[in-house]
Amino acid sequence: MRQLIAGMKISIDGKVEGPEATADWVEAWSEDYDLTSQIDACLLGGGMFPGYERYWTGIQNEPKTPAWITGEPPTPAEIEWARFIERTPHYVLSNTLTSALWPTTRFIRSLDEIAALKQQSGKDIYLVGGARTTASLIDAGLVNELRIIAYPLIAGEGKALFATTERRHRLDLRNVQERQGGRVTLIYGIG
Numbered sequence: 001m002r003q004l005i006a007g008m009k010i011s012i013d014g015k016v017e018g019p020e021a022t023a024d025w026v027e028a029w030s031e032d033y034d035l036t037s038q039i040d041a042c043l044l045g046g047g048m049f050p051g052y053e054r055y056w057t058g059i060q061n062e063p064k065t066p067a068w069i070t071g072e073p074p075t076p077a078e079i080e081w082a083r084f085i086e087r088t089p090h091y092v093l094s095n096t097l098t099s100a101l102w103p104t105t106r107f108i109r110s111l112d113e114i115a116a117l118k119q120q121s122g123k124d125i126y127l128v129g130g131a132r133t134t135a136s137l138i139d140a141g142l143v144n145e146l147r148i149i150a151y152p153l154i155a156g157e158g159k160a161l162f163a164t165t166e167r168r169h170r171l172d173l174r175n176v177q178e179r180q181g182g183r184v185t186l187i188y189g190i191g
């Protein structure tokens with residue numbers, strides 16, 4: 001069965017974004033979880049999808065122009081991810097969104113459709129976020145692995161990754177890796 005793998009960049013107090021609705025401590029939104037070679041689909045919540053589509057369309061169209069959110073020119077890894085997603089199916093969990101710019105986008109209306117997607121043949125699926133969707137899919141038992149990049153920062157105010165989680169989940173630590181700038185990658189299996 002295909003694995004559903006969540007990747008999130010969080011502050012040490014578990015925030016995915018600050019009060020301005022962006023994580024301004026994240027300098028690039030590239031796929032930094034070493035997932036690209038093992039996935040062939042992405043899954044996102046309807047809350048984050050419009051901003052995600054805008055951010056990556058901007059980089060696809062103008063790879064030398066400072067990107068919305070970071071305000072910096074895209075990094076080589078961001079340009080690589082922008083190219084990868086041009087050819088990669090994106091599934092968006094939403095009961096309200098109906099249209100997308102990218103022809104590779106499909107809307108998903110129920111968690112049963114995600115369970116069915118995992119049964120199809122193919123590589124693993126990257127759960128890109130956001131917070132509510134990740135918490136909800138973990139509660140539903142659909143997420144197999146959680147890859148966290150923890151930034152050395154106490155963000156204070158902001159949106160917490162697990163604010164809407166409804167029950168306890170034991171995690172199985174699979175790997176820890178120290179990264180540049182005091183960041184740490186933590187990989188957990190979810191039972």
Ligand SMILES: NC(=O)c1ccc[n+]([C@@H]2O[C@H](COP(=O)([O-])OP(=O)(O)OC[C@H]3O[C@@H](n4cnc5c(N)ncnc54)[C@H](OP(=O)(O)O)[C@@H]3O)[C@@H](O)[C@H]2O)c1
Binds near residue numbers: 044046049129
């Ligand atoms: N730090 C990071 O690595 C990272 C990564 C990704 C995102 N983010 C942040 O996360 C924010 C978005 O997160 P979010 O929590 O507001 O929204 P979200 O998880 O992207 O989307 C939530 C939406 O998904 C739809 N949905 C349908 N069924 C659902 C279900 N069973 N459970 C949950 N959602 C369901 C609903 O949309 P409908 O109302 O359309 O049905 C719901 O409003 C972004 O602003 C972004 O900054 C951070």
